[in-house]
Amino acid sequence: MNTENLLKELNDVQREAVLHTEGPVMIIAGAGSGKTRVLTYRIAWLMLQGTDPFNILALTFTNKAAREMKERIAAVVGHSEAKNLWMGTFHSIFARLLRIDGHMLGYPSNFTIYDTDDSEKLITQIVKEKNLDKDLYKPKKILNRISSLKNNLIIPQYYDNFPELREYDEAAKIPDFKNIYTAYVERCFKAGAMDFDDILLKTNELLGTFPEILAKYQDRFRYILVDEYQDTNHSQYIIIKALANKFENICVVGDDAQSIYAFRGANIRNILSFQKDYPDCQIFKLEQNYRSTQHIVNAANSVIANNRDQLKKNVWTSNETGEKITIYKALNETEEAHYIAERIMERHLTYQMPYSDFAILYRTNAQSRALEEQLRRKNIPYRIYGGMSFYQRKEVKDLLAYLRLAVNPHDEEALRRVINYPARGIGQTTVERLTILADQHNTTLWDICRNAINFKNELGTAPAQKVSDFATMITEFGVRARRESAWDAAEHIFKASGILRALNDDKTEEGISRLGNVQELLNNIKSFTDTQLSLEENNDISLDYFLQDIALLTSTDQQDDGEPNKVSLMTLHLAKGLEFPVVFISGMEEELFPSSQMVNTRADLEEERRLFYVGMTRAKKKLFLTFTHMRMRYGKTNDCEPSRFLDEIDDQYTELILPAFHRSQPTFLSGPAWGAGPANNHSSGPFAPIGTSRQKTPHLATRPSSTASNALPPEKPQGEILTHTVPGDRVFHEKFGYGNVLEVEGSGVNVKATVAFDQAGQKKLLLQYAKLIKVKP
Ligand SMILES: Nc1ncnc2c1ncn2[C@@H]1O[C@H](COP(=O)(O)OP(=O)(O)OP(=O)(O)O)[C@@H](O)[C@H]1O
Numbered sequence: 001m002n003t004e005n006l007l008k009e010l011n012d013v014q015r016e017a018v019l020h021t022e023g024p025v026m027i028i029a030g031a032g033s034g035k036t037r038v039l040t041y042r043i044a045w046l047m048l049q050g051t052d053p054f055n056i057l058a059l060t061f062t063n064k065a066a067r068e069m070k071e072r073i074a075a076v077v078g079h080s081e082a083k084n085l086w087m088g089t090f091h092s093i094f095a096r097l098l099r100i101d102g103h104m105l106g107y108p109s110n111f112t113i114y115d116t117d118d119s120e121k122l123i124t125q126i127v128k129e130k131n132l133d134k135d136l137y138k139p140k141k142i143l144n145r146i147s148s149l150k151n152n153l154i155i156p157q158y159y160d161n162f163p164e165l166r167e168y169d170e171a172a173k174i175p176d177f178k179n180i181y182t183a184y185v186e187r188c189f190k191a192g193a194m195d196f197d198d199i200l201l202k203t204n205e206l207l208g209t210f211p212e213i214l215a216k217y218q219d220r221f222r223y224i225l226v227d228e229y230q231d232t233n234h235s236q237y238i239i240i241k242a243l244a245n246k247f248e249n250i251c252v253v254g255d256d257a258q259s260i261y262a263f264r265g266a267n268i269r270n271i272l273s274f275q276k277d278y279p280d281c282q283i284f285k286l287e288q289n290y291r292s293t294q295h296i297v298n299a300a301n302s303v304i305a306n307n308r309d310q311l312k313k314n315v316w317t318s319n320e321t322g323e324k325i326t327i328y329k330a331l332n333e334t335e336e337a338h339y340i341a342e343r344i345m346e347r348h349l350t351y352q353m354p355y356s357d358f359a360i361l362y363r364t365n366a367q368s369r370a371l372e373e374q375l376r377r378k379n380i381p382y383r384i385y386g387g388m389s390f391y392q393r394k395e396v397k398d399l400l401a402y403l404r405l406a407v408n409p410h411d412e413e414a415l416r417r418v419i420n421y422p423a424r425g426i427g428q429t430t431v432e433r434l435t436i437l438a439d440q441h442n443t444t445l446w447d448i449c450r451n452a453i454n455f456k457n458e459l460g461t462a463p464a465q466k467v468s469d470f471a472t473m474i475t476e477f478g479v480r481a482r483r484e485s486a487w488d489a490a491e492h493i494f495k496a497s498g499i500l501r502a503l504n505d506d507k508t509e510e511g512i513s514r515l516g517n518v519q520e521l522l523n524n525i526k527s528f529t530d531t532q533l534s535l536e537e538n539n540d541i542s543l544d545y546f547l548q549d550i551a552l553l554t555s556t557d558q559q560d561d562g563e564p565n566k567v568s569l570m571t572l573h574l575a576k577g578l579e580f581p582v583v584f585i586s587g588m589e590e591e592l593f594p595s596s597q598m599v600n601t602r603a604d605l606e607e608e609r610r611l612f613y614v615g616m617t618r619a620k621k622k623l624f625l626t627f628t629h630m631r632m633r634y635g636k637t638n639d640c641e642p643s644r645f646l647d648e649i650d651d652q653y654t655e656l657i658l659p660a661f662h663r664s665q666p667t668f669l670s671g672p673a674w675g676a677g678p679a680n681n682h683s684s685g686p687f688a689p690i691g692t693s694r695q696k697t698p699h700l701a702t703r704p705s706s707t708a709s710n711a712l713p714p715e716k717p718q719g720e721i722l723t724h725t726v727p728g729d730r731v732f733h734e735k736f737g738y739g740n741v742l743e744v745e746g747s748g749v750n751v752k753a754t755v756a757f758d759q760a761g762q763k764k765l766l767l768q769y770a771k772l773i774k775v776k777p
């Protein structure tokens with residue numbers, strides 16, 4: 001694509017924002033208004049103007065988003081140029097930076113990245129060693145607290161500078177928190193490991209302590225671009241600010257109405273601070289939505305208008321009016337899932353829509369089970385994002401632990417995990433003794449292991465020998481990891497560690513599936529080695545690089561198996577930045593969404609509402625919102641009340657559908673009629689107390705949902721729905737209008753009719769779903 005064509009694909013404001021390359025720029029704009037597109041085109045434009053890709057840094061919310069942007073840019077400027085861009089999540093970019101310069105802070109360049117599971121295990125271990133009450137010092141709680149301090153750049157040494165921290169911890173009955181935090185930080189450091197938050201914290205420390213390193217990166221990153229700026233936390237904010245300080249060519253894009261990570265420390269005030277930091281910054285507002293139909297855009301606007309804290313924006317679209325938003329009241333979660341699966345199947349067959357056009361979003365991961373079951377029953381392929389990832393499976397983590405040890409044997413969590421797996425006679429007592437020795441000698445577990453022969457007295461002769469043999473094996477793995485490709489080293493380690501044998505011996509169904517998973521991991525390593533050579537500029541095929549790569553996958557990246565034709569299932573949080581032709585948001589019920597934990601303050605409730613706004617604005621053509629009358633939660637069936645958010649959608653954009661069991665004629669109602677189901681008592685207003693339900697006046701029945709064009713749909717004729725038909729029949733279809741049947745094929749549920757529609761042209765439809773009505777010719 002040449003320069004001219006590139007700019008043609010933008011509207012006036014977008015183009016201006018792309019061309020304004022020098023100086024600070026902030027683009028605060030509504031959902032689907034082309035923020036990400038502007039960012040992508042800006043990079044392409046910079047490169048077309050001769051900017052060296054080495055001088056561009058782009059920060060995205062997921063690695064997948066970065067990859068897609070890179071591909072788009074490559075199409076404009078060429079693959080070999082695009083390769084050299086530094087583009088990715090904050091974590092992957094700054095981990096890369098720390099690999100290069102982290103040694104200044106005393107880290108090895110092959111430092112390990114601890115995942116949440118590793119961190120929690122380490123905390124459990126520390127709590128145990130300190131003889132603290134494990135019911136009070138819960139690892140998750142402690143880790144959240146550590147994370148929040150780290151993201152505010154409060155290291156243990158600063159803890160006492162803020163008396164309110166101690167007050168908080170005492171009130172939370174964790175007075176020894178500081179000791180745990182201190183020990184945790186020391187242990188990670190000794191093990192040559194960083195947790196996720198360290199990646200940002202240590203980058204800050206590095207840039208703040210060494211002016212020459214800061215200067216190096218300031219010079220390198222002449223142009224800095226940040227997507228989803230509304231969800232950056234303090235630590236990220238400080239990094240960007242430092243890096244941009246010299247050239248001030250910084251462009252941030254975001255939408256305050258989509259800020260949904262406050263619970264993880266994201267700070268919406270970063271948007272306001274930006275204006276303060278760069279008083280001469282240029283601000284662009286994009287208001288035209290290119291993604292969604294008018295009904296969807298307007299409905300989303302009517303919801304977000306209920307938030308008090310927001311920057312004024314007027315999001316509009318010139319897209320088609322589109323179908324109304326369907327609100328479906330189900331009996332329970334099974335029936336809800338069934339309804340969703342049916343609608344997917346119906347659209348897939350009737351309109352030939354690929355499965356990848358559909359997304360099902362929910363508030364909590366637990367909701368996916370019922371949905372999965374119904375999708376499986378209909379053989380609808382799907383992919384779940386988030387939840388338990390492949391890399392968290394036990395057997396996968398076991399092999400990974402060996403690989404991690406090969407790269408960094410000081411990695412304490414990996415060592416604890418496999419020192420006696422597969423079983424090699426190193427018991428719990430021996431491990432405890434090793435831990436005490438490490439503590440006494442102020443060194444790592446690994447240092448004790450590799451010198452185990454010198455600790456025969458403390459360990460006993462036989463255990464010392466076993467530990468020593470284990471250490472010899474790990475040392476040998478290390479040699480290979482340095483010399484061989486990731487694939488060669490991993491394959492060897494898989495066999496020599498005894499994992500292959502252990503899994504092979506287990507002939508249970510579960511054992512076979514475990515072996516399959518480990519083989520899948522090896523396949524991943526193989527394809528990493530193969531593709532790495534062609535994709536990245538550094539051609540690094542080492543095990544070290546592979547481990548780094550997977551440690552930083554985000555939840556949206558993890559499940560991307562490259563298979564394109566699947567329905568996507570994910571939480572609303574993960575859906576940020578994505579778009580799908582058809583979106584279902586399930587579980588639109590009080591207590592679930594808004595979550596019962598998020599209704600106590602206005603700020604929390606507004607964050608939930610923004611989350612709903614994010615969900616709604618993912619849909620391009622059609623949005624379904626479903627809620628249930630009853631739902632099983634925590635093993636109990638509860639009565640549910642429709643979400644207050646449903647009330648907030650302007651009636652004119654919705655239609656309510658009730659399931660067959662409490663539906664008399666007609667099926668379609670315009671506007672909400674939540675009370676129409678059984679067992680509802682009526683009170684009103686958006687904040688009706690939990691346990692009562694709200695009702696708005698149901699509107700009169702109208703015709704079926706509108707068509708995809710602005711023209712009024714043809715009036716639906718009376719007549720029975722055809723289950724079989726013959727060529728020559730004159731028929732009516734809800735969406736395509738009138739037509740003549742040309743051909744019929746297949747049998748039973750697979751009967752397909754080819755129909756020549758007067759307006760819509762020729763279509764092949766599955767009779768079971770097409771709901772054709774026979775009319776007089
Ligand atoms: N000028 C344009 N012409 C045609 N299509 C456009 C234009 N600008 C954006 N789009 C399309 O509109 C959709 C939304 O764009 P994009 O994802 O960049 O929006 P966004 O503001 O980043 O959305 P979100 O707030 O969800 O992150 C995309 O499919 C994009 O290709």
Ligand SMILES: [Mg+2]
Nearest residue numbers: 035036037577
């Ligand atoms: Mg975007």
